[in-house]
Amino acid sequence: MDSPLTRKLQSFVRLSETDRLWLADALGPARRIGARSDIVAETQDPRAVNVILEGWACRYKQFADGRRQIVSILLPGDACDPHVFLLKEMDHAIGALSPVTLTQIPDAVFQRLMGRSPGLEEAFQREALAAVAIQREWTVSLGRRSAIERLAHLFCELHRRLLAVGLADAAGCPMPLTQLDLADALGQTSVHINRTLQELRGSGMITLRSRHLTIHDHDGLQRLAIFDPVYLHFTRPAGKAEPAAS
Amino acid sequence: MDSPLTRKLQSFVRLSETDRLWLADALGPARRIGARSDIVAETQDPRAVNVILEGWACRYKQFADGRRQIVSILLPGDACDPHVFLLKEMDHAIGALSPVTLTQIPDAVFQRLMGRSPGLEEAFQREALAAVAIQREWTVSLGRRSAIERLAHLFCELHRRLLAVGLADAAGCPMPLTQLDLADALGQTSVHINRTLQELRGSGMITLRSRHLTIHDHDGLQRLAIFDPVYLHFTRPAGKAEPAAS
DNA sequence: CGTTCGCTTGATACCGCTCAAACTGCGTGG
DNA sequence: CCACGCAGTTTGAGCGGTATCAAGCGAACG
Numbered sequence: 001m002d003s004p005l006t007r008k009l010q011s012f013v014r015l016s017e018t019d020r021l022w023l024a025d026a027l028g029p030a031r032r033i034g035a036r037s038d039i040v041a042e043t044q045d046p047r048a049v050n051v052i053l054e055g056w057a058c059r060y061k062q063f064a065d066g067r068r069q070i071v072s073i074l075l076p077g078d079a080c081d082p083h084v085f086l087l088k089e090m091d092h093a094i095g096a097l098s099p100v101t102l103t104q105i106p107d108a109v110f111q112r113l114m115g116r117s118p119g120l121e122e123a124f125q126r127e128a129l130a131a132v133a134i135q136r137e138w139t140v141s142l143g144r145r146s147a148i149e150r151l152a153h154l155f156c157e158l159h160r161r162l163l164a165v166g167l168a169d170a171a172g173c174p175m176p177l178t179q180l181d182l183a184d185a186l187g188q189t190s191v192h193i194n195r196t197l198q199e200l201r202g203s204g205m206i207t208l209r210s211r212h213l214t215i216h217d218h219d220g221l222q223r224l225a226i227f228d229p230v231y232l233h234f235t236r237p238a239g240k241a242e243p244a245a246s
Numbered sequence: 247m248d249s250p251l252t253r254k255l256q257s258f259v260r261l262s263e264t265d266r267l268w269l270a271d272a273l274g275p276a277r278r279i280g281a282r283s284d285i286v287a288e289t290q291d292p293r294a295v296n297v298i299l300e301g302w303a304c305r306y307k308q309f310a311d312g313r314r315q316i317v318s319i320l321l322p323g324d325a326c327d328p329h330v331f332l333l334k335e336m337d338h339a340i341g342a343l344s345p346v347t348l349t350q351i352p353d354a355v356f357q358r359l360m361g362r363s364p365g366l367e368e369a370f371q372r373e374a375l376a377a378v379a380i381q382r383e384w385t386v387s388l389g390r391r392s393a394i395e396r397l398a399h400l401f402c403e404l405h406r407r408l409l410a411v412g413l414a415d416a417a418g419c420p421m422p423l424t425q426l427d428l429a430d431a432l433g434q435t436s437v438h439i440n441r442t443l444q445e446l447r448g449s450g451m452i453t454l455r456s457r458h459l460t461i462h463d464h465d466g467l468q469r470l471a472i473f474d475p476v477y478l479h480f481t482r483p484a485g486k487a488e489p490a491a492s
Numbered sequence: 493c494g495t496t497c498g499c500t501t502g503a504t505a506c507c508g509c510t511c512a513a514a515c516t517g518c519g520t521g522g
Numbered sequence: 523c524c525a526c527g528c529a530g531t532t533t534g535a536g537c538g539g540t541a542t543c544a545a546g547c548g549a550a551c552g
Contacts (some may be wrong), residue, residue, distance in 0.1 A: 052369075052389070053493090059382065061382070061383075061386050063390065063472055064472075067390045068390070069385065069386045069390045071385045071386060084377050086368070086371060086372055086375055087372065087375055087376075087379070087479050088479070088481055089479070091379050091382075091476050091477040091479070092368070092379075092382060092477075093381075110379030123334070125332060126332055127330055129329050129333055130333070131378075132378045132381060132458065133337055133338075135378060135381045135382060135385065135430050136305065136307070136318070136337075136338060136381060137307075137316045138338075138385050139315065139317045139318075139384050139385055139388060140307050140315045140317060142385060142388035142389045143314045143315040143388045143431060143432070144313045144314070144431030144433060145307065146539085147539075149539075153259050158517085167478040178497085178498065178499090178502060179492075179498070179499065180498080185391070187365065187388060187390060188540070188541085189540075189541055189542080190498090191500090191540090191541075191542080191543095192497065192539085192540055192541070194501090195500090195501090195540090198500090204287055208324070226309055226310075228337075229339075230335050231337040233333050233335070234332070246463045254516095392507085393507075393508070424529085424530060424531090425530070425531065425532095426529095426530080434508070434509085435508075435509060435510080435528090435533095436531085437508090437509075437510080437532090437533090438507085438508055438509070440531065440532060441508090441532090441533090441534090442508095443531095444532090
């Protein structure tokens with residue numbers, strides 16, 4: 001079974017069998033982090049690439065007066081590095097939204113991998129560019145989308161991203177976020193999220209119950225959200241896992 | 247006289263004299279783009295790094311119904327690449343906010359530079375990370391800052407960034423943005439920007455006249471904006487140009 | 493079995509939007 | 523030199539979307 005990282009990179013570039021084997025070998029031991037706790041890279045190798053294997057996390061910033069903004073949501077297969085080794089100072093926090101399992105690729109291993117495999121190198125480059133494209137789209141959402149459009153857009157995005165790592169099916173996906181999490185991600189209050197959610201449910205396009213999202217009307221939801229998946233830059237069909245190697 | 251690119255990179259890393267010379271040599275001929283027109287990389291080398299020498303530009307997205315969001319503002323020294331060569335599809339537009347002069351570093355030259363100079367390589371890496379940190383901070387602004395806080399924050403940010411490339415002094419900086427540009431950057435309407443601007447002026451902290459911003463009360467403005475310059479990751483004192491080479 | 497966390501609902505206030513009109517400065521052409 | 527047009531700014535009136543404050547509810551959990 002491929003790791004979520006392998007699956008995700010395959011959404012950008014087709015990886016050869018050896019690429020996939022090398023990548024699997026590069027992953028270190030798993031670490032577990034409790035829900036609602038911060039992920040601090042207290043690792044001995046601050047340059048290592050940290051990757052989420054299971055669970056959801058987020059990057060966020062918080063003001064002294066308590067206002068909090070989630071600036072990105074990190075799913076399995078996503079890198080969750082603060083890049084402290086290059087930037088010296090951490091400018092945001094990373095928190096677990098649910099119990100999270102992490103692994104890491106030591107810096108030396110990562111460098112060797114990049115040198116050896118042009119395929120992996122391109123995949124990681126595209127992954128990084130896609131991450132900032134997502135950040136741009138969030139800027140658009142917060143700036144120009146209405147409450148219901150924002151919510152719909154976030155659901156569309158998360159569903160697609162989960163699909164890419166094999167954690168969703170066509171019908172829906174897990175949705176561990178509380179209404180307060182959604183509020184902090186979408187720049188609103190949880191009270192208003194609640195009302196917007198009722199409106200969305202009322203439209204019949206989705207069901208959200210017991211931490212699971214079901215999408216009944218993909219087209220409708222995407223139209224409402226003004227969702228154009230191009231910004232995710234998944235150039236290869238999602239979720240099509242190659243048969244496991246050898 | 248150093249190019250804005252050199253100045254900006256020096257805000258991250260001290261460059262040796264040879265680094266600066268190599269960098270200056272790498273720059274291609276200048277191209278001019280009219281204000282309000284889109285910058286399309288119709289260049290023969292789509293992988294080349296395009297850099298702004300003069301003028302302001304922006305990345306933006308626009309909906310079919312006309313809503314427009316500026317997702318980042320590009321100043322002299324900033325790279326303005328769509329990365330189409332890696333991402334296949336353009337997911338946003340780049341427009342000139344004022345007349346812009348561009349140059350480019352051909353891909354081959356850039357690669358050679360990265361291989362030769364670890365200093366330049368680190369500088370460009372930090373530059374890229376700082377750019378996404380700025381994008382994150384915009385997400386925070388749009389999500390959690392009030393109208394007046396947003397405006398104040400944008401002014402603080404632009405002033406610092408211009409300072410870093412030697413285009414501002416302690417008192418203030420050029421501000422070619424129209425109120426409509428500000429509105430599209432801050433996710434509001436130009437009418438409201440106008441009123442917020444009056445409030446800011448009324449506080450006595452700034453003057454904004456004939457495309458020039460003067461900041462009378464830096465501390466007050468930064469406090470109002472909840473501005474913490476850490477996210478810009480300028481680790482070296484701004485604007486301290488080294489004496490010209492040779 | 494009590495406590496906590498997350499969700500829901502209601503009443504009210506206000507921030508920012510919409511629509512509309514007028515004003516200003518400036519470049520252009522008659 | 524003046525008339526005009528245009529882009530950008532300013533102002534006003536009214537509305538609507540979202541926040542705020544507060545209370546109650548249900549289910550999970552120790």
